[in-house]
Each structure stands twice: as structure tokens, then as C-alpha cells.
């Protein structure tokens with residue numbers, strides 16, 4: 001994997017780079033990701049926000065309902081509106097959950113885990129070599145020791161976020 005890792009939107013108004021490899025790459029089969037992508041799953045690379053640098057443009061953050069009720073902020077290009085990454089409610093602004101398809105070399109980032117496979121679309125065939133979880137996993141099951149250490153380093157930021165986060169009103173619909 002060559003650093004930095006670069007990506008951007010369709011119109012190239014927003015460009016970004018990752019200065020470290022992602023903490024983890026998850027393939028999420030939940031219904032929310034299916035709706036948000038209009039496809040069958042989302043392929044997400046999680047990274048500390050401090051390791052994502054903008055090199056062109058500035059995305060707009062769109063607050064979008066989520067199963068948690070807290071919503072997620074989706075960073076979209078202000079002109080072509082392609083979604084580049086999200087701040088999920090668990091870690092808030094401490095991490096960026098980058099949409100792998102917006103990386104210039106998405107083939108370099110296959111999933112390390114399939115999550116929420118309970119709602120996997122039945123035609124999607126998964127490799128038995130990649131761990132699958134009905135819902136989510138304990139981080140230590142999948143994340144490398146280095147990634148767990150990097151996660152511990154941002155835990156204070158995550159704790160501060162969780163102490164102040166607000167539920168969206170009106171609440172998100174169930175499921």
C-alpha cells in the first residue's frame with residue numbers, strides 16, 4: 001500500500017488524502033447502508049479524522065438519520081453531492097468512515113469483515129475467507145494490535161463526543 005492514499009468525488013471539486021492506512025475496512029450489509037448507497041452494501045474504511053487531509057475543496061456535512069437515533073454526518077461534495085465519508089454516531093468527529101469507492105485505488109482495500117449479514121441481499125455471495133457477523137463484532141476480533149492502539153489514542157476524543165451527542169428530532173424510523 002502506497003502512502004498517501006488519495007481519493008475524491010466525481011467532479012474533482014473535493015480531493016482528500018489518507019496519511020496512514022485505515023484502522024479497518026468493513027463491508028456493511030445493513031438496510032441503512034443499502035438505502036444510503038442505493039446498492040447492496042457499503043464498503044467503509046475507518047480512519048482517525050486527523051489522518052484525513054483535504055487537498056481540494058471542502059465537503060458539506062449532511063445530518064442523516066441512523067439506526068442509533070443520533071444520526072450520522074455524511075460529508076458530501078457541495079457541487080456533485082457524492083458522499084465521501086461519514087462521521088458515525090459512535091465515534092463522532094474523531095473518525096472518518098471513508099467510502100472505499102471514492103479512493104483512487106479502491107481495489108487496495110478489500111473488507112476485513114462483513115457486518116450485519118443478517119440483512120445481506122440473498123444474491124450477494126461472500127467469500128468464506130472473510131469473517132462474517134450477523135450484527136457487529138468486538139474490535140479485538142478483527143482489528144490489528146496496531147489499530148487497537150491507534151483507537152485507544154483517540155478514546156478521549158470519542159468519550160468527549162459521546163458525552164455531548166444529541167439525538168435527532170424527530171427520531172429516526174425503526175429498522
Ligand SMILES: [Zn+2]
Nearest residue numbers: 009011077080
Ligand atoms: Zn464533486
Ligand SMILES: [Zn+2]
Nearest residue numbers: 028029030033
Ligand atoms: Zn450499515
